Amino acid sequence: MFIPHTNKQKQEMLQTIGVKSFDELLTNIPQSVLRPPMNLPASMTEMELVRHMEELAEQDRLASSYLGAGAYEHFVPxxxxxxxxxxxxxxxxxxxxxxxxxxxxxxxxxxxxxxxxxxxxxxxxxxxxxxxxxxxxxxxxxxxxxxxxxxxxxxxxxxxxxxxxxxxxxxxxxxxxxxxxxxxxxxxxxxxxxxxxxxxxxxxxxxxxxxxxxxxxxxxxxxxxxxxxxxxxxxxxxxxxxxxxxxxxxxxxxxxxxxxxxxxxxxxxxxxxxxxxxxxxxxxxxxxxxxxxxxxxxxxxxxxxxxxxxxxxxxxxxxxxxxxxxxxxxxxxxxMALLGKQGLRHLAHLNFQKAHYAASELEKHGFPLVFKNPFFNEFVVKCPVPPEKIVQKCATERVLPGLPLGQYFPEHKDHLLVCVTEIKTKQDIDQFVQMLKKI
Amino acid sequence: MNMNSQEKIIEPLLFEKSVPDRAGIPLPASDVPVTLEESHFPASYQRKTPCEWPELSEPQVVRHFTRLSQLNYSIDTHFYPLGSCTMKHNPKVNERLVLLPDFVNLHPLRPHVLSQGILEILFQTEKWLCELCGMDAFTLQPSAGAQGELTGILVGRAYHESRGEKRPVVLIPDSAHGTNPASVAVAGLSVVTVKSTDQGHVDVEDLKAKLNKEVALIMMTVPSTLGLFEPRMAEIAKTVHEAGALVYMDGANLNALVGLVKPGDIGVDILHVNVHKTFSTPHGGGGPGAGPVGVKKHLEDFLPVPRVIKDKDVYRRSLNYPKSIGRVHGFQGNIGVLLRAYCYMRLQGLEGFREMSESAILSANYLRAKLKTLFPKMSKEYCMHEVVVSGEGAFGPGIRTLDVAKRLLDYGFYAPTIYFPLIVPEAMMIEPTENETKETLDSFCQAMEKIIEESKNEPDKLKSAPLTTPVRRLDEVKAARQLNLKYTVNSNL
Missing domain, CATH: 3.40.640.10 (Type I PLP-dependent aspartate aminotransferase-like (Major domain))
Structure with missing residues (x-):
């Protein structure tokens, strides 16, 4: 792929170099290790590759996510x-x-x-x-x-x-x-x-x-x-x-x-x-x-x-x-240039507000906040059922409800870390709370 | 290009275009009944002075960055023969595929049931890298070549320690990249330099003299930074192994070998691959890259976690490697870069890779043949994927390689790597890659010939070059002495 030399040009180049065959250029490489067999798939054309990648990507399609923990879903202009x-x-x-x-x-x-x-x-x-x-x-x-x-x-x-x-x-x-x-x-x-x-x-x-x-x-x-x-x-x-x-x-x-x-x-x-x-x-x-x-x-x-x-x-x-x-x-x-001074402040407000709304709704429906500390757009709730089970159930709907904390902190085995950013509407959040409530 | 009334500015800074209260991209109003109350967010935790980001409209931002882009030379616009950097074509389809929404939305901590597509890609990428490099296992986690080096050295160190051996020394040829010794230092080991012969190969006798029970590994760049395949590689590997040490290969120059030679077959135990070189991912003006590390079986247990495994047709991330050196990336690496590498492997296949390496070698030797008459101190051997020339004795009096490099910019070529490797005086390291046409290589050689003529007849032209770029030669001393690392109204610091 992407090689511009024609056979004629290759011959001309070898001639300029002063060798008869390409392999004369590889004199330092022992024959015994040259061009070994390799088990690689056949090459694809661009058309085939696009289809192949779209099929792989589609397997991981998601409906929505409340997972943060160091990687956050924000709107990208x-x-x-x-x-x-x-x-x-x-x-x-x-x-x-x-x-x-x-x-x-x-x-x-x-x-x-x-x-x-x-x-x-x-x-x-x-x-x-x-x-x-x-x-x-x-x-x-x-x-x-x-x-x-x-x-x-x-x-x-x-x-x-x-x-x-x-x-x-x-x-x-x-x-x-x-x-x-x-x-x-x-x-x-x-x-x-x-x-x-x-x-x-x-x-x-x-x-x-x-x-x-x-x-x-x-x-x-x-x-x-x-x-x-x-x-x-x-x-x-x-x-x-x-x-x-x-x-x-x-x-x-x-x-x-x-x-x-x-x-x-x-x-x-x-x-x-x-x-x-x-x-x-x-x-x-x-x-x-x-x-x-x-x-x-x-x-x-x-x-x-x-x-x-x-x-x-x-x-x-x-x-x-x-x-x-x-x-x-x-x-x-x-x-940062597109957001500007006002945009950053507004964006931070939106994250704060949506997360606090989600936290208060979850609290009303049986998922109390674990800590009383002020927070920004992410918080920990105590779950009435094991968080792993919630993740499993939500996965069938292709939703990520957050991160079960037990894998990092055994003492937090009942706790779920939930993140809400500006991309969620009130309606999204209400539906999410309803979904968790039913589990 | 100079659109500003101030003659001395090419393109104003974002901050110089900002007007208070100008709106950038609009964000929606809040639709939830929550306000910022004292009880939720104490005033003492809040920002006292606003973040002074500039205020511009979207069209202003678009024009600004489009204009800035036009000040760059790049592969898409120019021949970019930067040695050891492998500035090859970056296929456009990869850029499209990596932005598929289902890839974009992949959270790194997703449960495996919702990440089978991406895990399959990563698993296969590791498998094919193993196949191409003759290794038994790969980690994709390191973010760049230097982090790959650190990972590989830590793996080697952990291996020796698991056998109850303390080996504090790493041997590095004097032709090596600067990252090699720097990575050794971060890994807490010390460097002993191995000399090169006059031909630029490893001085095997010097290596043998320095090899002992203190040595953990030797770091070899193959082909070397002189673009040469080490003729005594088999002997070096055998000697190093007999001393109980490991062979680490810096894979920066792997573009010469893919499909032709498996590093594992020439005695390499550990190597890193720069996918932003060999596997066509964009350099991005200095990153992001990715530096996967491959190892032979006896070193596999020490690789970083998480590892991607396949368990009864289900792909998972596994942390279950108690001897692992740990984690080197916050999540699992520069996946977007690795996705592009996967696409490139799919496009090439084995035949494509062979053709790629052979074409890279052919083109470099073609350049070498054409430049031979211009540079008297050229190595006698055929080169691999890049040719290193010395400017010594080639130019007019008082003219240095730097001047020639700057003058090449005027002829519409980015400059080769200069003053590296350190062991070649006035070095110029030229790597054409497999993608450049014979016509481009010919015109590059013509330009070089003209510049060398100029160096003798019109030396001032070279001393003052470049003459046609957006800015002329820069005052680097002023930059370092009067540090100005950010814009302020009065511009100090």
């Missing part, structure tokens, strides 16, 4: 991907030749600016793989910066984020310690008992895995008092209403920004955000774009601070990250 998938963006490489890559570079500079405004932070990089790896890299930065080893993480941080952090930290000096949170949020008093002069950082998630809002101001003050850094993991859409990490003096802010215009897509590609205060700039992982001028004094953009990165520093780099999620960052930039 058509322009986002119509623009982001333009070939000039999608089929370009990392903008190493800046003069021929100003489109990508300016968009990343705009992305960094939008993310700093969103999070209230000094600097943001050009993106990380996902929210989980951004959190893990933040822990590594904190350990290096403070020279301490303990990373405190409440159990209200997404369990899968904690697992990625553990993998990344498994071979470093730093170690994570998980703090129990029976009230569904981290109690600042409990935190104080766990802080020590070996605490490199406190990492919390807000809103947290259970949807609850942490007492961020108190947590941040306590951690700073013991000389630890504060790493806040957050949910960008919620920041239309909620205090951003900069307002409570977080040192590093990270996020899974899938919610900013990216599809659920079974888990990726998503978009990790990494932002920090200016003291930490030179310890920041990943690429960053800066403004400069060209020879004629024209404003232009270029990758900068590359002396931190692997292609220059090799084993002494701040991180091994090279390829990141540039196109996802671009899509989110378009999304």
């Amino acid at each position: 058509t322009s986002v991907w119509a623009l982001a998938l333009r070939g000039e963006f999608a089929t370009a490489y990392t903008p190493y030749q800046a003069e021929a890559s100003q489109g990508t570079l300016q968009a990343i500079y705009e992305f960094q600016t939008l993310i700093c405004a969103l999070l209230g932070m000094d600097v943001a990089n050009a993106s990380m793989y996902d929210g989980a790896s951004a959190a893990a890299e933040a822990c590594l930065v904190a350990a290096k910066h403070t020279g301490r080893t303990d990373i405190l993480i409440p159990e209200t941080v997404h369990p899968q984020t904690r697992q990625v952090i553990d993998t990344y930290l498994s071979r470093s000096e730093a170690k994570t310690r998980v703090i129990q949170c029976p009230k569904g949020i981290l109690d600042p008093e409990t935190l104080k008992q766990n802080l020590s002069d070996q605490t490199a950082a406190l990492l919390f998630q807000n809103p947290n895995f259970f949807g609850g809002l942490e007492n961020v101001q108190a947590l941040s003050e306590a951690a700073h008092k013991s000389g630890a850094l504060v790493i806040a993991s957050t949910y960008p859409v919620a920041l239309g209403l909620m205090a951003p990490p900069g307002e409570y003096n977080a040192d590093i802010a990270v996020a899974e920004a899938q919610c900013l215009g990216l599809p659920l897509g079974y888990g990726g590609p998503y978009l990790g955000l990494f932002a920090c205060q200016k003291e930490l700039i030179r310890k920041m992982p990943g690429r960053v774009v800066g403004q400069t001028e060209d020879n004629d004094g024209r404003r232009a953009f270029v990758l900068t601070l590359q002396a931190r990165e692997q292609h220059i520093r090799r084993e002494k780099a701040t991180s091994n990250i090279c390829t990141n999620q540039a196109l996802c960052a671009l899509a989110s930039t378009i999304y």
